[in-house]
Amino acid sequence: MSKSQFGVIGLGVMGKSLSLNLAEKGFDISVYNRSEGDEAHIVSEFIDTNNAFKTLSGFTTIKDFVLSLERPRKLLMMVQAGAVVDIVIDQLLPFLSPNDIIIDGGNSHFKDTQRRYLNLKEKGIQFIGCGVSGGEEGARKGPSLMPGGNLESYKGVAPILEAIAAKDAKGQACCTYIGNDGAGHFVKMIHNGMEYAEMQLLAELYALLSQTMNNDAIAKLFSEWNNSDLSSYLLEITIDILRKKEGDDYLLDKVLDKAGNKGTGNWSSKTALDLGVPANIMTSALFARYLSAFKDNRVQLAKQLIHKKSKGKAPDLNALEHAYRMARILNHHQGFQIMQQALEAYSWQLNLSEIARIWTNGCIIRSQFMEDAILYLKTSTDLLSHPSIFKTLEASEPDLLSLIQSAMTNRVASDTFWSAYNYWISMTTDRLPANLIQAQRDYFGAHTFQRTDAPLNQFFHANWTHL
Numbered sequence: 001m002s003k004s005q006f007g008v009i010g011l012g013v014m015g016k017s018l019s020l021n022l023a024e025k026g027f028d029i030s031v032y033n034r035s036e037g038d039e040a041h042i043v044s045e046f047i048d049t050n051n052a053f054k055t056l057s058g059f060t061t062i063k064d065f066v067l068s069l070e071r072p073r074k075l076l077m078m079v080q081a082g083a084v085v086d087i088v089i090d091q092l093l094p095f096l097s098p099n100d101i102i103i104d105g106g107n108s109h110f111k112d113t114q115r116r117y118l119n120l121k122e123k124g125i126q127f128i129g130c131g132v133s134g135g136e137e138g139a140r141k142g143p144s145l146m147p148g149g150n151l152e153s154y155k156g157v158a159p160i161l162e163a164i165a166a167k168d169a170k171g172q173a174c175c176t177y178i179g180n181d182g183a184g185h186f187v188k189m190i191h192n193g194m195e196y197a198e199m200q201l202l203a204e205l206y207a208l209l210s211q212t213m214n215n216d217a218i219a220k221l222f223s224e225w226n227n228s229d230l231s232s233y234l235l236e237i238t239i240d241i242l243r244k245k246e247g248d249d250y251l252l253d254k255v256l257d258k259a260g261n262k263g264t265g266n267w268s269s270k271t272a273l274d275l276g277v278p279a280n281i282m283t284s285a286l287f288a289r290y291l292s293a294f295k296d297n298r299v300q301l302a303k304q305l306i307h308k309k310s311k312g313k314a315p316d317l318n319a320l321e322h323a324y325r326m327a328r329i330l331n332h333h334q335g336f337q338i339m340q341q342a343l344e345a346y347s348w349q350l351n352l353s354e355i356a357r358i359w360t361n362g363c364i365i366r367s368q369f370m371e372d373a374i375l376y377l378k379t380s381t382d383l384l385s386h387p388s389i390f391k392t393l394e395a396s397e398p399d400l401l402s403l404i405q406s407a408m409t410n411r412v413a414s415d416t417f418w419s420a421y422n423y424w425i426s427m428t429t430d431r432l433p434a435n436l437i438q439a440q441r442d443y444f445g446a447h448t449f450q451r452t453d454a455p456l457n458q459f460f461h462a463n464w465t466h467l
């Protein structure tokens with residue numbers, strides 16, 4: 001029997017879609033899924049349903065699956081991030097040979113990927129931690145792929161990964177070698193942090209607009225924006241969501257207002273904290289999700305409110321458009337700043353412009369701004385240092401303020417827009433009250449301070465009680 005060129009482990013939604021994408025591109029594929037319990041028929045059903053693809057072979061034992069692959073073996077794990085990844089690697093190891101390549105396409109934490117990369121390297125096995133973005137449709141039609149690991153091992157799988165990836169405006173694959181060990185999963189994690197913020201900005205706009213507009217009217221406004229430089233995949237799907245009806249009712253109105261998460265937004269916020277990057281927009285978006293989960297408390301407390309909300313005043317739609325643009329630019333700036341810091345902290349050669357390029361299609365945060373970011377990031381990795389971006393932000397400041405004021409008047413929480421505003425104000429303020437923080441630290445802990453009237457390499461301590 002001829003051997004398969006590539007293997008996929010895990011026939012969940014993403015594993016199935018990627019397998020079909022691979023088969024469609026003409027690769028001979030082996031797929032494996034365990035067959036315990038309610039997963040007994042997953043493999044056979046998948047093969048039967050897709051019998052149009054003659055290049056698909058299904059397996060329910062790891063050994064047969066591994067032995068069905070040509071050497072060096074190349075296999076992609078699409079299993080749940082966390083302990084399952086280690087379990088599957090342990091199951092694979094007895095049957096693998098030196099130079100075989102394992103790709104982890106799940107949303108693994110980059111530090112787990114670094115550990116697995118080193119462990120497997122000792123055993124002569126190549127490990128690639130590959131960010132995969134685009135959800136089910138992306139996986140089937142072309143995801144954005146962020147592979148990290150050893151460059152040589154990437155070259156071994158590049159023709160396959162690049163064939164199944166989405167294509168950018170110039171027809172190039174939205175897949176590029178990101179960097180060593182956990183770099184690929186790191187970049188995917190930051191993608192998700194930015195995704196949380198992009199989603200929450202839209203949610204806050206929806207909350208504010210729905211004070212005075214119905215879902216169709218909001219969708220109409222968003223469609224206008226989506227025909228401009230503000231266009232993005234997330235805006236596009238939000239328009240569909242707003243318009244979806246169930247009978248006479250909007251389906252969205254019946255969706256419970258408790259947001260879930262699988263952890264990547266949490267990891268990106270923690271990483272920003274670890275690296276000292278003030279990425280307050282994604283952090284606010286994360287906290288907004290956490291807060292939404294306190295549904296019962298919210299319902300209880302809302303009942304106790306004495307002053308019921310009066311019908312809100314319609315916000316200035318022009319101002320909202322400018323404010324949204326501004327907050328999005330700042331979110332992108334913060335995301336790229338985390339990657340810029342990581343580049344130094346982890347000695348990765350991250351090419352931010354190239355990362356923007358592979359995020360222009362296939363992934364969840366693809367947008368017109370991402371197209372523009374390719375060029376901006378070529379000359380400076382600090383988006384705020386670009387005069388045209390700075391000009392846009394400065395001109396939009398009153399509009400962001402107007403959005404916040406309108407949200408306050410309407411009693412609509414808008415943490416993410418507030419964070420964007422505060423970030424912008426602080427970043428453009430030459431003297432912050434951090435002098436008082438330093439004085440307080442010195443007062444109670446003799447932590448010392450620098451002076452504005454002395455060289456910065458000198459540190460002072462004062463007796464603050466002695467007036």
Ligand code: 6PG
Pocket residue numbers: 107132133134135191192195260261262263264265363364
């Ligand atoms: C993507 C998405 C995808 C996903 C995550 C995050 O790029 O395709 O980011 O990876 O939606 O599962 O989801 P949570 O919102 O559940 O954290």
